[in-house]
Amino acid sequence: MPTVQIVLPGNAHSGERAVTTGTTAAELFDANRSVIAARVDGTLRDLAYELRDGDSVEPVTIDSADGLAIVRHSAAHVLAQAVQTLFPEAHLGIGPPITDGFYYDFGVDRPFTPEDLEALEKEMRRIIRDGQRFSRRVVTDDQARSELAHEPFKLELIGLKGAAGVDAETGVEVGAGELTIYDNLDAKSGETCWKDLCRGPHVPSTRHIPVFKLMRTAAAYWRGSEKNPQLQRVYGTAWDSKEALKNHLTMLAEAEKRDHRRLGVELDLFSIPEEIGSGLAVFHPRGGVVRKVLEDYSRRRHEEGGYSFVYTPHATKGQLFEISGHLDWYADAMYPPMELDEGQKYYLKPMNCPMHNLIYRARGRSYRELPLRLFEFGTVYRYEKSGVVHGLTRARGFTQDDAHIYCTLEQMPGELDSLLTFVLNLLRDYGLSDFYLELSTRDPQKSVGTDEEWAEATETLRQAASKQGLDLVLDPGGAAFYGPKISVQAKDAIGRTWQMSTIQVDFQLPQLFDLEYQAADGTRKRPVMIHRALFGSIERFFAVLLEHYAGAFPPWLAPVQVVGIPITDEHVPYLRDVAERLRARGVRVDVDASDDRMQKKIRTAQKQKVPFMLLAGDADATAGAVSFRYRNGEQRNGIPVTDAIDEIVTAIDNRIQV
């Protein structure tokens, strides 16, 4: 019997092996039911793949990242089949796997309703129970066109095959090489129940989709362009086990509980009054304290870091943003101008940098002054489109902790290096610890400057980034028009990633503003400018920390750090005295002297997520002590007041979480 040689990498059963010609990957991994696909020479394949001489074959299990993506992709197919069963007139868009799930876009006459979703889930369960086989078939372009003649979007994709600019999601459908169609075959008769143009791979049969759930519907532009028609998108999630799905849903519920918009109301931190306008927030006293502490600490660190503090106005003549180029690039996203003084146009500022440049330019500069680091909490206004405004994270007015560093070309690498370290350490002080870096590079369509300048700036940034020993991922074409950037991405307590700080190198604005300094040799030279925001937006950073801590801020940030809870009214004066001593040490403390019962006061303080509750009754008062209750329900009784104060002050000073 003819055989082929294959390689099985890995430790347990590694090594070369001869198998009969015609052996499939499925037969190879027959023993392990959790294997749903194979990786052959690095490429993911269906289990039905016939092994060829020299193939290096690895199993792909259902609980691996690749395995889950395949399950989700297959679930998207089942969804599409269900849609076309219930809505035969629906046209197919694309249906890729995404983080935690999948979606599929459809061209339909009317949007899907929640009832439709239920019916679709039911139909999907039927298809999965049927155990239809996913069967791959290579087709020519002409064959595909004739089989999919009634699918206008798919025809468009066939036309795009292999063309430049096909995005990753579209690529799921057509890939780069040969075209393939996946037939869904009835388990018994082998009849084709449904088919879709798809690169695959897929699970062997619909029964290999253990658990899924349809989540929501939404409109989405065909191929991601707002010039194109909108399709109806159905989002779903799929997992390798019921438990995994349950964990996912629990995570979503947890995220909802932490939503900063919700906590902002519950904890009385901020609001976004309709009367002021969409995306324009006010901070209430409690939120104001948190914000003030955030800012004060940042100020102190910047002072220590050699920054100079500057202040600039909120409005300016349009000329400033003509010089900077912002009006060319971002006019649509700026508040429209006000006309004053006989037609003079004034804009609310969307950026601080041009104003900082004017400070630099206010007089001649010497190389001895560089690096010059200008820092400001500068409030900017951007006219965000109505559909994107979102709580504090996407607002129309927000405050950047904005710094611009002017330095010589030679100083730039060292400056970037220390800057990144400074930024990361400061973020760590606020309680974020899990980071990776992203390097955004030039988009030739949306940028100015020479190739050499961009190459140099990008390389310098890359080197500074790699020194930090963090993961560095590329974001091709993601840079702003004037220079490449590094952004710090931070993971929060429930694993979500937020873009935090950005550091951008800029050769352009110094030119546009004709910035100069006099060098040691007496010549005039152009400084390099580094843009840097640490929080990005203070409002947004506030929201991220609020969600990260689920409202339970560490004591140094908590709006109210201590609440005194008397057992009876008689103990109020005693606690007021303790509170006075705490206040003298700078602690934010309240005594709950309301006529609620003690238990109710505990509940109130607990719901407000106050880090320390200090209780006192007769026993404590006679002993000159207090009893702690912490947010986790723990208690420590009879602590001498001096010790209690020290414990609290120490926790605050060291910025530890309790």
Add this chain to the structure above:
RNA sequence: GCCGGCGUGGCGCAACUGGCAGCGCACUCGACUUGUAAUCGAGCGGUUAGGGGUUCGAAUCCCCUCGCCGGCUCCA
């Protein structure tokens, strides 16, 4: 900006198929004085987002505006 959904006291919600706008929390007042997550009672509070329309009658049906939510697009 686009698609869909939703706007009822400060907050969370109820009110059939068009028929007296109600509940809980919060708040105010009174009583109670209690050792680790809700004491009892009374009271205040709404032109049902705003405007227009249909109807004998609109929170409810229709139209417009504003706002919010989920996505898409965008994010210097």
